[in-house]
Amino acid sequence: LRLFIKEFWVRGLLCFLFMMVWYVLVRFSFYSPMASDAWGAPWFVGGLLLLEAIRKSYYNKSNSAFAGYVIFFSFVTAIGNMFRESNAVLCILPFFILNPLKNLNITSDKLNLSQGVALFRDKLKLYFNRQTSLLFIPVIFIFFSNVLISRCISPIDPGAYSYMLTAVSWLYTKSLAEYLLGIFIAYGPLILLVPFFYKQYKSLLWERQELLILVILSFLLGFIGGTDTERITFMTGFPVILVLMGISIRSIFNSSQRWWLYILFILQSISYRFFWNLPDYPVEKIHTPFPVFGFMSSHFHYMNLYSHFGDFKVQVILLLEYIILLFATWYILYNKVVFKIRRRSYHL
Numbered sequence: 001l002r003l004f005i006k007e008f009w010v011r012g013l014l015c016f017l018f019m020m021v022w023y024v025l026v027r028f029s030f031y032s033p034m035a036s037d038a039w040g041a042p043w044f045v046g047g048l049l050l051l052e053a054i055r056k057s058y059y060n061k062s063n064s065a066f067a068g069y070v071i072f073f074s075f076v077t078a079i080g081n082m083f084r085e086s087n088a089v090l091c092i093l094p095f096f097i098l099n100p101l102k103n104l105n106i107t108s109d110k111l112n113l114s115q116g117v118a119l120f121r122d123k124l125k126l127y128f129n130r131q132t133s134l135l136f137i138p139v140i141f142i143f144f145s146n147v148l149i150s151r152c153i154s155p156i157d158p159g160a161y162s163y164m165l166t167a168v169s170w171l172y173t174k175s176l177a178e179y180l181l182g183i184f185i186a187y188g189p190l191i192l193l194v195p196f197f198y199k200q201y202k203s204l205l206w207e208r209q210e211l212l213i214l215v216i217l218s219f220l221l222g223f224i225g226g227t228d229t230e231r232i233t234f235m236t237g238f239p240v241i242l243v244l245m246g247i248s249i250r251s252i253f254n255s256s257q258r259w260w261l262y263i264l265f266i267l268q269s270i271s272y273r274f275f276w277n278l279p280d281y282p283v284e285k286i287h288t289p290f291p292v293f294g295f296m297s298s299h300f301h302y303m304n305l306y307s308h309f310g311d312f313k314v315q316v317i318l319l320l321e322y323i324i325l326l327f328a329t330w331y332i333l334y335n336k337v338v339f340k341i342r343r344r345s346y347h348l
Contacts, residue, residue, distance in 0.1 A: 043080025074141040091138035096210040167224040182229025182307040188271040193248035227308040
């Protein structure tokens with residue numbers, strides 16, 4: 001966080017939000033001790049820290065340090081993959097520290113098939129010299145890590161499940177509404193600030209394309225990864241999305257619309273359940289309270305917290321609330337609405 005956000009209070013706030021996420025990591029580990037996501041997160045962050053070291057050593061032309069960091073990164077990625085299979089996406093990111101998408105001038109009236117092939121070959125040459133060929137080592141480590149994992153697993157019916165077929169099936173079965181609600185639940189109302197401060201961080205994503213690719217992969221995996229959109233999206237994208245949220249929070253805090261940030265903080269505390277425990281599961285049939293960006297109670301069906309498993313009416317209400325909040329955020333930021341409290345003076 002310190003690489004991108006200087007303000008200590010913003011970094012502290014992001015760390016607090018990270019710890020208060022109810023469906024993974026710290027809180028959920030007490031609710032379901034068998035979950036392994038909490039162990040995958042530090043290896044994921046460790047991999048990203050090593051990726052930054054790889055980037056610096058590459059541009060500093062320190063070949064020995066570059067090779068050492070790549071090998072260390074490969075071990076960290078492979079070990080993390082044993083806790084969370086989504087950690088495997090880290091092996092793709094080193095290819096983008098070279099910023100291969102930079103200086104691409106693709107226009108439909110100029111680019112034809114032969115030019116596209118030539119452009120692809122030019123970019124491919126970046127990875128076949130003595131130094132950058134080392135970037136394939138993490139991919140090899142992930143391959144053998146998956147082989148080891150498959151050897152340790154004894155499936156009941158090997159032909160009953162396929163990663164690829166399941167991913168393709170989710171492209172057809174998961175609705176856009178369910179997917180968007182899953183993202184909103186994953187990051188809370190503060191995520192709505194991110195699109196409106198794109199100019200503040202677009203250069204960051206373009207100069208560090210590995211971060212851009214990680215965001216894209218996190219949203220893709222959240223869509224095709226199964227029922228737990230919230231968990232999968234968050235666990236593969238939280239390091240970057242939290243940075244973007246921090247930049248957006250800093251920007252609105254320094255504007256005249258700071259008052260709206262305070263309102264979003266209140267709604268975030270409800271969505272992330274700051275003041276309520278997770279409900280027991282399973283439970284008897286009980287009354288479901290009216291949702292307001294979440295449930296201000298601990299007595300309801302646990303599955304209603306998720307975009308895929310929750311009651312249809314509950315999920316519709318939550319999605320409508322987020323859409324209304326999105327348009328309210330747009331209106332306030334676009335029109336620069338200022339909230340002023342009139343002070344009355346009393347004379348004796």
